[in-house]
Amino acid sequence: MAKLTSWVDVSGDSDFSIYNIPFGIFSNNSTTPRVGTAIGDQILDLAAVAKLGHFDDLNMDKNVFSRPVLNDFIALGKPATKRVRKRIQKLLSDKKSPLIEKPRIFIPRQKGKMHMPVSVGDYTDFYSSIEHATNVGKMFRDPENALLPNWRHIPVGYHGRASSIVIDGTPIYRPKGQVLPKGADDPQFKATERLDFELEMGFIIGKNSQLGTPVTTDRAEDYIFGLVLFNDWSARDIQKWEYIPLGPFLGKNFASAVSPWVVTLEALEEFKVYGPKQTPKVLPYLRFKGPKNYNLHLEVAIKPQGGKETIISRSNFKYMYWNMCQQLAHHTCNGCDVKVGDIMASGTISGNEATSFGSMLELAWAGTRPLTLDDGSTRIFVNDNDTVTLRGYGEKNGTRVGFGKVSNKIKPAR
Numbered sequence: 001m002a003k004l005t006s007w008v009d010v011s012g013d014s015d016f017s018i019y020n021i022p023f024g025i026f027s028n029n030s031t032t033p034r035v036g037t038a039i040g041d042q043i044l045d046l047a048a049v050a051k052l053g054h055f056d057d058l059n060m061d062k063n064v065f066s067r068p069v070l071n072d073f074i075a076l077g078k079p080a081t082k083r084v085r086k087r088i089q090k091l092l093s094d095k096k097s098p099l100i101e102k103p104r105i106f107i108p109r110q111k112g113k114m115h116m117p118v119s120v121g122d123y124t125d126f127y128s129s130i131e132h133a134t135n136v137g138k139m140f141r142d143p144e145n146a147l148l149p150n151w152r153h154i155p156v157g158y159h160g161r162a163s164s165i166v167i168d169g170t171p172i173y174r175p176k177g178q179v180l181p182k183g184a185d186d187p188q189f190k191a192t193e194r195l196d197f198e199l200e201m202g203f204i205i206g207k208n209s210q211l212g213t214p215v216t217t218d219r220a221e222d223y224i225f226g227l228v229l230f231n232d233w234s235a236r237d238i239q240k241w242e243y244i245p246l247g248p249f250l251g252k253n254f255a256s257a258v259s260p261w262v263v264t265l266e267a268l269e270e271f272k273v274y275g276p277k278q279t280p281k282v283l284p285y286l287r288f289k290g291p292k293n294y295n296l297h298l299e300v301a302i303k304p305q306g307g308k309e310t311i312i313s314r315s316n317f318k319y320m321y322w323n324m325c326q327q328l329a330h331h332t333c334n335g336c337d338v339k340v341g342d343i344m345a346s347g348t349i350s351g352n353e354a355t356s357f358g359s360m361l362e363l364a365w366a367g368t369r370p371l372t373l374d375d376g377s378t379r380i381f382v383n384d385n386d387t388v389t390l391r392g393y394g395e396k397n398g399t400r401v402g403f404g405k406v407s408n409k410i411k412p413a414r
């Protein structure tokens, strides 16, 4: 990779280095929601860059930068979006860049309001961490046979709900629902007492596939625009009572939250690694060539009301048993089509140490091992007024590419 430096001030620990160039939707007092990129502590207004003519020779519809979601930009296709990213990199690294003279097209990130990056058509959630699936199997079923027989053959997933996917900063109201209290014969309707986060990554579909035509693992990356942090909020007591026989429903669909900046697959190329060995050998349509996992450091923090945050988990996206190419190949193997803006989430990303588990359910082992926060208070699940934050980044040879954060505060049930 060619060594690049930006003339914009970027600190060494910034997620938004010149190697990143993510895409997001921002607004401020003087602009409507539109497409921007993040560089250091700044947002670069790409609608303004387009207006100045810097994309004129790229032979594309420049109006896509003025839209309130990324869908039309993404739909231009990878050849176009890659060229835009390269052009922005050049404009931000060139010592004689014409943008140096245009400080007003930069907005401090603290002053920009971020919006949902895409209009999400469909949302699918996988269950692709073997450590997570094993932990849940041990707690809820059989400690000896924790994994169900299909798990090593199928990237298990379910269709979620797109309407309740929200952006970083959105408050989450504690959901109510039916639960079966321990030892009781009959269910009750009440606010969940087992509110949980799930540390996940989500990938955003970058190209429509055709109904009836599978996307192979070889071609899957053409259909993936980029990734976001994904917190799949869950209510364990509601989930436990409702999920047999048809799976997750109201224990899941009250909210999932994403980070605002979509980091492209191109920006993550440097962090590719091989995933865990898959045994037994998977069916031919799930086989793939080359490294398809990503070495991305992930962490979860809880901040009580008025207090300091405590990091309660450190995990890594590289632990995933099933990779995104396999997930997409499986999702479409029956001919199911995918559309630009769809989100596919990884499933909870747990490592094999107790400090790397990706949910409270696992960290506090179904309530049996309370976690102690730095302020001395304990948690078995998430309390009202707690703020939960996910962060993630890759770092290699002094190059850092990150996602920023997705953070939500829990409000009492309504």
Ligand code: CA
Pocket: 125, 126, 198, 200, 232, 347, 348
């Ligand atoms: Ca999930």
